Amino acid sequence: MGSSGKVSWKLEDHPKLPKGKTVAVVVLDGWGENKPDEYNCIHVAQTPTMDSLKQGAPEKWRLVKAHGPAVGLPTEDDMGNSEVGHNALGAGRIFAQGAKLVDQALASGKIYEGEGFKYISECFQNATLHLIGLLSDGGVHSRLDQLQLLLKGVSERGAKRIRVHILTDGRDVLDGSSVGFVETLENDLAKLREKGVDAKIASGGGRMYVTMDRYENDWDVVKRGWDAQVLGEAPYKFTNAVEAVKKLRENAMTNGDAVVIFNFRADRMVMLAKALEYPDFDKFDRVRFPKIRYAGMLQYDGELKLPSKYLVSPPEIDRTSGEYLVKNGIRTFACSETVKFGHVTFFWNGNRSGYFNSELEEYVEIPSDVGITFNVKPNMKALEIGEKARDAILSRKFDQVRVNIPNGDMVGHTGDIQATVVACKAADEAVKMILDAIEEVGGIYVVTADHGNAEDMVKRNKSGQPLKDKNGELQILTSHTCLPVPIAIGGPGLAPGVRFRKDVPTGGLANVAATVMNLHGFVAPSDYETTLIEVADN
Ligand SMILES: O=C(O)[C@@H](CO)OP(=O)(O)O
Ligand SMILES: [Mn+2]
Ligand SMILES: [Mn+2]
Structure with missing residues (x-):
């Protein structure tokens, strides 16, 4: 069913899950799960919203793989990145990557x-x-x-x-x-x-x-x-x-x-x-x-x-979830600031610019600060992204509101630990704005990340101890990590009994697309990586 073949775009109705709920899809860039210590900026930062998702409902929070073969990279030693992460999130399948x-x-x-x-x-x-x-x-x-x-x-x-x-x-x-x-x-x-x-x-x-x-x-x-x-x-x-x-x-x-x-x-x-x-x-x-x-x-x-x-030849990332959903009438809003804007549009849609259907989609780019390293302004445009998403949700003009919140990643890359802590707090506040709006309209949220970064800011030895260089200085880790990322679902619109399945223990980012399709009331195409959720009979 490649792009040249005839594609049947009609998605089947989900047997148990309703249509018509507003679904917020929030991608925290560079937000992995790691043991708590002083170099885990997500742990150090005040992140009450993300904490509550983890602690509040164990069957609605889990970890997924975001690196290596799970996102189409050559080996388990390959850290995740935005391109392969968002490709997997949007496409619902694992493509051998560049x-x-x-x-x-x-x-x-x-x-x-x-x-x-x-x-x-x-x-x-x-x-x-x-x-x-x-x-x-x-x-x-x-x-x-x-x-x-x-x-x-x-x-x-x-x-x-x-x-x-x-x-x-x-x-x-x-x-x-x-x-x-x-x-x-x-x-x-x-x-x-x-x-x-x-x-x-x-x-x-x-x-x-x-x-x-x-x-x-x-x-x-x-x-x-x-x-x-x-x-x-x-x-x-x-x-x-x-x-x-x-x-x-x-x-x-x-x-x-x-x-x-x-x-x-x-x-x-x-x-x-x-x-x-x-x-x-x-x-x-x-x-x-x-x-x-x-x-x-x-x-x-x-x-x-x-x-x-x-x-x-690049991976042929066809039939992405964005294209399917738009073709099944899902009105979609996507937003980030410039430095990550293409992540929730271009990468999400399989390295493709532009709209599938400009009448059903609106992509909003908030201009990023230019000419600075982001440790100088670690809040970046998180609140502006939160506000835009909130307004899009409250307008009830969209079925899916999708954002990327860049802070953990962009500030994490600077290696500035204090600034990264501030960045994580700002990202958490943006998530709260979106969740509050979802609460108000009776919608559903999916909060996840594309790969790790801010949760580990030092290079470590095999037993996890921070490494120092010849001069006794800590070796700061400015890169992404190979750690898994969280995914949480919830909101008043989530049907009773929806929970994460226990039989997809090795689930990765590519499993998210089918999950989101379910939450919109559809069954994903059969060749998509399987959904992470099930509906328990109450
Ligand atoms: O900035 C980038 O290009 C990469 C790191 O090289 O980060 P991300 O994959 O998060 O965009
Ligand atoms: Mn990223
Ligand atoms: Mn990055």
Whole structure:
């Protein structure tokens, strides 16, 4: 029943659960479950609403998996992230995700057989191949070992001049770990040079400062990347290990060059894709728009078909719950602030921009603060999101009101423990506003999260003790975690007897879609991961 086949969109009625209840679906970003200690910011923070959900009704609160194979990632060591988390929540099935698809394509060599590779490899003989992407082993946006394999593969297939434009990471990996990744890369490039390939690092910059913005939050970020990677003009702001980068101008892109983005994850590569691909791009002055052959590791936006050329086909996330529900008349409201807006729209809908039916859907984006790290304003726009959701619920114009509350994640990434505690409190307050509104209209709530972050702010040894570095400083964990996340259901509209089943102990985020469909009074399609709930006879 793929996207090309004929899809029957009609959902069957649930035999026991009624239609017509307003359902709030709340995703707390970066909110996992962890043992209580001082580095668990969710535990330290005052979170009376989330606490009451956990303590109030044990059969309506449980944990679900949000990392590794449960969300389509290669191994149990892969932490969850927003892309795979929201994909699973929205799609109700587990799709092999970019990280895994690229692993497979590299292992089988198929990556070099497709149209995308053919397209760029035509430049190898006479021009430069530029590789741009995040340099770390975080596995959220990219992976160093994949870049290493790709470098080997392209050089074996004729690439003679290679320039790598690195974005350094302190968000999916420990702060300060970039130096090691750069050394590894330098080493590989030196070996290529021994074999006669002119391969060098050409530019570098921190991911949050250059290129990797998302959802059009701040085009200046992408512009800074453009200046360095395309125009070859940038202030020298490199860490020591990258100081080897000289004469940027020599490394500028020129007509006939090939450009490959080696990130597999979509959200933070769409803006660059627009700048590289759109002839009438007007978000900043590109100064020069060289005629290059550009391919993404994956296609990042299936609706916009961006980029048009890519090395590995993205997961085909079709027949998402959002599409089904809208086609069954469910009026849907989705909201977050800019930095997470696409999570409850684009990712939720299977990496697809736009509405399924603009008459039944309304997506509201609250502008995020720009140019700050979020520990400075840890409340972010949580209350504004709460207010918008509340108003949408009270308006009774919507059947589903879906939000992402970013605080735990965005502030957790800064590594600022005190600020993250404040962030968790703000997120909890936003949840309360939404639950209060649900109470007022007799609706139902589902509160869950996409992956962990704020519940663990230190790197730990195997027995769970916090680790210190050589100088005796705590090793702060700015990344996501592999911990499970809570899911709670409730509200006056929840039919008597509804509770979590006991026979889905390994349930994960992909089980949530069928659950939400049930709460709207429908049975999920048969190939969806099973529902988490049952209706006990009273
Ligand atoms: O900020 C991001 O891009 C990732 C971490 O790399 O976080 P999230 O998956 O929560 O969006
Ligand atoms: Mn997230
Ligand atoms: Mn995150």
